[in-house]
Each structure stands twice: as C-alpha cells, then as structure tokens.
Amino acid sequence: MKYKISGNVIRRLPRYVRTLGALEAAGKEKVSSGELGVLMGLTASQIRQDFNCFGNFGQQGYGYNVRELRGGIAEALGAEDDRTAVVVGAGNLGRALIANFRFGECGCRLAAAFDVSPALAGRSIAGTPVLPAGELERFVRENGVDVAVLTVPKGAAAEVAARLAACGVRGIWNFTGADVEAPGAVVENVHFTDSLQALMYYLRNGAEG
C-alpha cells in the first residue's frame, strides 16, 4: 500500500504512534479525535483530516480503534519493513545508538558498524561487528544495505555521505550536524538543538497547557 501525505503530516505520524501506544498500554480500546486532540495539542478536525489518509479506522461518533489505528500508522512508517542498516562512525554517539537504539521497532536490522580506527575494527559492540571503514562499499553492495546512520565527525560527513550514496545506500540518518549532499538518497537530519530550544522556551515562559 502506498500513501501520499504532506511533509508536515508525516512529521506528526510518529507522535500519533507514541500517543496511541501509550493509550493501548493503558488498556484503552477506542479513542475520539477530540480526546487525541487534547493529548497532542491539535484540533479534532486536524486529527480527522490526518487519519483520512489511512483508510477506515473509525466511524464518526464511535471513535477510532486504538490498536488498529496505531498499527496502520506504524505500518505506513515502515515499522514492519525489513531494512538493513549500518552505523558509520563508532565514536561515542555511534556506540550509544548501537548499544541502545531499538532499530527493530523502526523496521531496521543493524548489520554492522564501520570505523576508521584500527583499534575498533574487528571488535563488536553489543553484538554488532565493527568493520574497517575501507570495507564499507563492499559490505553495502553485498548485503543490500538500505540505511546508514551517519555518526562520523562533522568534518568527515560530506565525504562519507557521498560514498554511501554512490554505493547504493538509499537513506542516510544524519547525526553529524553538517548539511550533506547524497544524490539519490533521502537524508534525515537529526537536530538536537530543536528540542533543547523548546525546553529553553518553556523555562522562560512556563510549561504547556
């Protein structure tokens, strides 16, 4: 199934999955667009509009089936896909993601990590092998790697992203803080600043609600 949804709706979908997951965990079976709106700071009509893209998960006046709606959105977000991922750059941040991030929940299988440091190559981190950076292209081609987590130093970001795109990686999850070009690949930039800035706003102005 294919979906055509605007970028802003796509950015809201993971929040719906989290909110609905929390409701499901609390044993709630149905939820109205109004209740969800209160939880998420959106209007009921905005929520109904967003969910129209996902087919028939509820009837006007009866509310949405929490489990089905959560599953439908998660599926649209590729949670049941079977992508192969690698981490490029096994420094502190790379290691933190290798050891703690649940790739499986996002439809990814972490196959290997790569690092330029000879001291790391051949070791493994939380069960994931660390390979020499020189083997990146071969590994990507032989294993059909779809997604690369880019956790190299900022100065190396552009070169490594270009290499990844050139050998067929289609998605780059970019933690470097550098803008990278990767022809033919989707680049998703992680901006830690965004959430600290929001926190700073609330410290000045008081919390939401």
Next chain:
Amino acid sequence: MKYKISGNVIRRLPRYVRTLGALEAAGKEKVSSGELGVLMGLTASQIRQDFNCFGNFGQQGYGYNVRELRGGIAEALGAEDDRTAVVVGAGNLGRALIANFRFGECGCRLAAAFDVSPALAGRSIAGTPVLPAGELERFVRENGVDVAVLTVPKGAAAEVAARLAACGVRGIWNFTGADVEAPGAVVENVHFTDSLQALMYYLRNGAEG
C-alpha cells in the same frame, strides 16, 4: 519580553531559526512569507500567523528582515539566556553531548557532568569535570543549575529525574526513552525514533516535494 504561543508553533520555531540562519549565511537580507513557505513546507498565511507573535519584523509586501527575524525568534527561544546545565550520566551518549553539543548556542553553559562510576569521577571530558553522582544535589544548589541533560540508563531515569526536580532543577532534557515525572520541572523528551520513522516513510514512498 514574554510570549504566549501554542505548543505546535513552539515546535516550529527552531526550524525557522535554522532556515533563516541558512538564508542569512547565504547573504539574503529579506524573505517573503511565500519564499519561506516553500522552503519549510508551510503556507504563507501560516507563516505570517506564526510570526505575528514576535512583533514587527516585516511589512506586508516588503518581506521580513532575515537577520532581525532570526534574532527575534532565537531570543524568544532563550538563545541569549545564561542557564547553567549539567549532564547526568557520562556514558556514550552523555560523552557525545559533552564533547560535541554546542550548549552555548542554546543559551546554556555546561558546568559539570555526573556519573555513578568511580572510574569516571574526577576526570574531565572535553574540559567538563565529571563529578561523583553523590555530589549532584549539593552542586545543583550551590551553582543554581537550571537544566539537566538526562543520559543515565533507562532503568535509573525515574529515580534521577525525581532527585533533580527535588533539588531545584527546572528543566530536564530527557534522552533516556523512559517517561519520567519531575514535579515542578519541564521535561523535554528526545525521541530518536521519530526521525528514523520519517526516513523509513520516505524510503517507502519517495522523498518530499
């Protein structure tokens, strides 16, 4: 100056700062709401509405002054504040943030890190001293710490967050993936999954635009 803005607008403000910063770096002095809309995937009227909260940075038909608008939004986000921050948990993720995150750009000064490991206490990471976890409360009180970056293991998150709130920390930047309660403090949760899920969506359905 105090601002009253909805949660969803606040979430957009850091993106405005980044987009306007890129325009400023490219030498652009004026920008219209229509141009910004194209860059950010929003309608011009949405953008005009968002900016109305920030006073008079542009005139209808003349566009916004890029530098002034960026500065005004950054100021509202506390970028010129002088908050004192600590990192609690000097594992891989904590160390990555200590060494690489630019706290100063968000109006924070990183004063110290804390860890339960005796092997780390007394060391310093990129110039930031690592202190024993037992000294947390005293340090927070004596130094008027406003913000704590929570990078302890998930299992310790609830206890540490409660300690932080109890000794007067007003903002918790929570990377643990656990829901934490911190009475009297603002908690900002970082969800790495959100951006990987968006990337997975685009891998399935093609990129934006």
